[in-house]
Amino acid sequence: xxxxxxxxxxxxGIVGSEVKVAxxxxxxxxxxxxxxxxxxxxxxxxxxxxKKKFTLQIAKERKIxxxxxxxxxxxxxxxxxxxxxxxxxxxxxxxxxxxxxxAAKGIEIEKRMLLLQKPIKHLxxxxxxxxxxxxxEPEIKVIVKSE
Numbered sequence: 001x002x003x004x005x006x007x008x009x010x011x012x013g014i015v016g017s018e019v020k021v022a023x024x025x026x027x028x029x030x031x032x033x034x035x036x037x038x039x040x041x042x043x044x045x046x047x048x049x050x051k052k053k054f055t056l057q058i059a060k061e062r063k064i065x066x067x068x069x070x071x072x073x074x075x076x077x078x079x080x081x082x083x084x085x086x087x088x089x090x091x092x093x094x095x096x097x098x099x100x101x102x103a104a105k106g107i108e109i110e111k112r113m114l115l116l117q118k119p120i121k122h123l124x125x126x127x128x129x130x131x132x133x134x135x136x137e138p139e140i141k142v143i144v145k146s147e
Contacts, residue, residue: 001026002039004047008061009035010112014134016047016054065133072109072130076141077101083123083146092119093144098128102140109140120144 001023008014012021018039021030030036037043047054079101082090095116102109115129115137123144129137 003030003036004039004043005036007035008058008134010131010134015057016051018044062133062136065136069130069132069136069138072107072132072140073138074141075102075105075107076143077105078143078145080145080147081123087123087146089121089123089144092121093142094119098140098142101142 002018002020003026004018005013005015012019021036026036026038031038037047077098079093079097081093084090095111095114098114098116099109099111109130113130113132115131120126120142123146126142126144127139128142129139131137
């Protein structure tokens with residue numbers, strides 16, 4: 001089913017864009033929560049009239065995202081972990097561990113924003129991108145040291 005987004009959804013697109021989604025996703029989530037409308041000629045006409053409002057909303061979201069990116073950019077945290085003789089971690093450093101370390105420093109990052117491909121299992125320094133907005137991805141530094 002094709003729908004027109006009424007707000008920005010990270011996994012789908014920005015406000016005002018027309019996207020194709022599964023019928024159930026549209027019926028059960030997007031439409032009841034007023035996050036999208038069906039892509040019919042009548043709604044396309046309404047969306048075109050509201051395009052200026054959407055443009056302002058996109059600009060505001062982008063500005064907030066850029067400010068957040070500047071605040072996050074270059075931030076680093078040190079995580080202590082137990083290691084064996086081969087400098088391999090007994091467990092692993094996960095996204096939750098990283099978020100908790102940054103929260104302790106006063107930097108709030110949402111879990112869905114952190115682009116950690118897989119848990120960290122070795123000592124060292126890691127640069128991890130954080131998706132703040134569609135094309136704004138500053139990197140944070142995570143240093144994993146032994147206890």
